[in-house]
Amino acid sequence: xxxxxxxxxxxxxxxxxxxxxxxxxxxxxxxxxxxxxxxxxxxxxxxxxxxxxxxxxxxxxxxxxxxxxxxxxxxxxxxxxxxxxxxxxxxxxxxxxxxxxxxxxxxxxxxxx
Amino acid sequence: xxxxxxxxxxxxxxxxxxxxxxxxxxxxxxxxxxxxxxxxxxxxxxxxxxxxxxxxxxxxxxxxxxxxxxxxxxxxxxxxxxxxxxxxxxxxxxxxxxxxxxxxxxxxxxxxx
Numbered sequence: 001x002x003x004x005x006x007x008x009x010x011x012x013x014x015x016x017x018x019x020x021x022x023x024x025x026x027x028x029x030x031x032x033x034x035x036x037x038x039x040x041x042x043x044x045x046x047x048x049x050x051x052x053x054x055x056x057x058x059x060x061x062x063x064x065x066x067x068x069x070x071x072x073x074x075x076x077x078x079x080x081x082x083x084x085x086x087x088x089x090x091x092x093x094x095x096x097x098x099x100x101x102x103x104x105x106x107x108x109x110x111x112x113x
Numbered sequence: 114x115x116x117x118x119x120x121x122x123x124x125x126x127x128x129x130x131x132x133x134x135x136x137x138x139x140x141x142x143x144x145x146x147x148x149x150x151x152x153x154x155x156x157x158x159x160x161x162x163x164x165x166x167x168x169x170x171x172x173x174x175x176x177x178x179x180x181x182x183x184x185x186x187x188x189x190x191x192x193x194x195x196x197x198x199x200x201x202x203x204x205x206x207x208x209x210x211x212x213x214x215x216x217x218x219x220x221x222x223x224x225x226x
Contacts, residue, residue: 006155032212043117043203043217044156051212089155098163099144099207100171101215103155 023090136204
């Protein structure tokens with residue numbers, strides 16, 4: 001039973017345009033959400049997070065939106081750059097003391113020059 | 114970058130042999146985690162540790178054991194490797210505060226023939 005779902009395995013966008021990556025979750029106990037970026041042969045790198053008490057968090061070109069009623073979060077990248085081409089994972093935590101995360105299956109983003 | 118070193122980075126071994134992967138951190142973080150990454154599954158938690166000698170099972174713990182005798186080292190052991198354990202293994206660490214991101218090592222690619 002997949003508690004965190006990324007239904008788009010891949011996404012292709014033009015350089016300079018907006019990239020929107022989506023993530024859905026089923027567990028209403030999740031209260032902290034994260035996005036990671038992963039290049040081939042490297043470990044995932046933390047990108048941005050959001051607590052359930054917020055509906056938006058912004059860091060430079062990256063913005064995460066959280067819709068708790070729909071159990072949906074999205075990552076917006078504006079403007080997209082070729083260096084953003086990577087696999088993006090969303091992850092969720094129920095706020096437990098051990099900071100355990102449940103990951104989605106990832107979306108491969110390709111930014112075309 | 115977080116000070117996390119995984120060793121070895123690559124390993125090829127035969128079915129039935131024991132294998133130990135090492136994760137070493139220099140951040141003095143309390144929590145350490147082992148994940149495996151497989152196509153179509155994202156990252157799945159194998160075991161985690163919340164302190165020296167304190168460990169617990171994750172989502173896919175069958176066939177794996179762990180040990181943590183020092184804050185900085187977390188070992189993952191496959192007692193008798195099987196071909197289904199061919200995967201990329203990632204170690205992660207996080208601080209003891211709630212809602213902290215995990216930071217990952219660069220992974221170990223393990224092939225079991």
